[in-house]
């Protein structure tokens with residue numbers, strides 16, 4: 001298994017390199033990522049390429065037995081480039097040019113930038129494409145991150161027009177599908193169509209959604225330019241990947257991944273001014289998204305947090321044990337390589353407080369010892385562990401376009417896409433039920449339940465596949481605001497929930513956005529929710545049950561005759577509709593019932609405890625993680641009847657195991 005560090009030799013005196021590499025050897029790592037921000041060094045002026053520093057560094061790394069991942073440095077166009085070609089700079093939605101001085105200051109729609117990027121990538125590929133130490137490449141760095149996913153300049157506008165012409169063919173088609181008759185926005189020339197810079201009110205939602213699609217496509221094309229350029233010169237044994245983030249950017253990771261050998265992810269459970277790490281479920285969901293980005297293929301964590309991170313604001317300091325815990329969580333959910341960010345904290349520049357394994361003094365300390373312990377702990381079994389597969393009975397639908405449609409019209413100030421996805425994901429996580437993230441093209445038949453949360457922007461082909469899946473005996477869980485929009489981000493003219501109303505067996509004519517601190521409440525009227533109540537947040541669909549059974553109703557006297565949660569039989573399967581932002585425990589109660597009815601093993605543990613299984617044909621691997629910083633837990637092991645062996649200590653556990661705070665263990669047993 002690859003375990004490594006992100007290293008920046010260009011930021012340290014050459015005399016220090018040997019010391020660093022020897023400390024890395026003693027640490028036990030076997031891979032180093034370098035170069036992703038070094039454009040200015042490699043091409044100090046246009047057309048002049050100087051690889052001397054990286055030649056020296058790579059040869060030294062090779063001598064020390066390390067494999068190397070090289071970054072293409074296009075996330076940091078140098079000063080000479082911006083001076084000579086200022087129009088490559090991106091433009092924000094206020095029409096302001098984003099200046100030089102940080103990173104990601106380019107628009108992918110600048111043909112000049114595409115050419116200059118191709119040139120340096122080509123040169124690097126030709127120079128290092130057969131270097132014995134180089135095992136692979138990372139294109140650019142975190143596409144679209146830090147608000148760089150959308151640019152609104154002249155190049156972007158021209159490229160947007162070309163994209164629209166390709167999609168719609170004629171202006172009639174576009175005017176028709178966008179409904180530009182509204183407010184006299186009918187376009188008679190393509191060049192009239194704006195990129196959505198600020199207006200007094202809000203832009204047409206169809207234009208906004210297409211603009212996000214265009215931005216994502218533009219990045220996919222830009223990445224493909226780099227991939228194709230590298231493939232022309234690098235050896236077949238070198239892979240190409242990209243380090244994604246999953247924060248609702250106008251980036252389509254799944255689409256871009258088609259051109260990559262595998263995907264990578266940057267895992268920061270706490271960053272910047274956050275006072276506490278994000279929840280275990282929130283971290284897990286991101287790993288599930290990574291696994292779902294290339295149809296279940298394992299991925300790399302190209303940046304795994306090793307110390308507190310931040311620019312002008314620094315947040316929570318990960319506690320002793322967090323590093324191992326988050327590393328084991330990542331591997332147990334599909335990561336097959338872990339590269340820690342970063343080897344040593346930079347002494348200058350924006351990221352002085354993005355701490356690494358070594359701090360500014362360059363002396364090994366607590367974190368160095370922790371990484372060493374992780375590597376030593378993993379060594380005996382990791383290579384086998386990473387060949388095992390996560391087998392999920394539950395799928396969770398995620399479509400970035402749905403996310404963008406919600407960002408365009410959140411409707412409630414309580415609404416946040418990731419938080420609302422977590423509302424419907426976390427109870428399954430709490431019950432330690434494995435979940436795959438799906439986009440809608442996958443084979444549904446392997447799943448017993450498909451959760452389709454906040455399915456605001458619907459797709460006909462997905463609807464049809466869900467209907468077919470339920471008719472064959474599957475179970476689908478819809479939630480509030482389902483079926484409102486078609487793929488053009490136009491509101492359906494069917495009674496809600498629109499195209500899926502038949503399968504849900506309900507009609508929705510009244511609904512309400514809950515604002516600020518406003519809450520509503522619901523009451524269960526049949527098992528498993530009978531007598532239970534829950535405050536509800538964000539949104540209320542006041543449901544009329546047609547053929548569906550009512551499981552819960554609103555307590556609001558105006559709508560007490562309306563359903564809040566329903567269950568419908570459809571073909572051989574069932575469709576649930578959760579019409580409001582219910583609270584965790586209430587939802588968990590419902591999920592337990594649904595999972596029991598569909599034959600999915602539920603394993604309830606304290607919410608800080610996470611249990612993940614991976615399977616090979618001969619072995620089962622069980623990871624038990626305690627995300628709690630305050631206390632240990634006695635955890636009942638799932639699926640008893642055959643003991644589990646602690647893979648590190650060899651201890652055998654029949655029923656329970658004590659997991660100390662921030663503790664993690666991996667157990668194995670034969671099949």
Ligand code: GLA
Pocket residue numbers: 141142266268303309310341351354
């Ligand atoms: C990101 C980037 C890195 C660095 C770290 C800081 O993930 O890829 O270059 O900025 O965050 O935490």
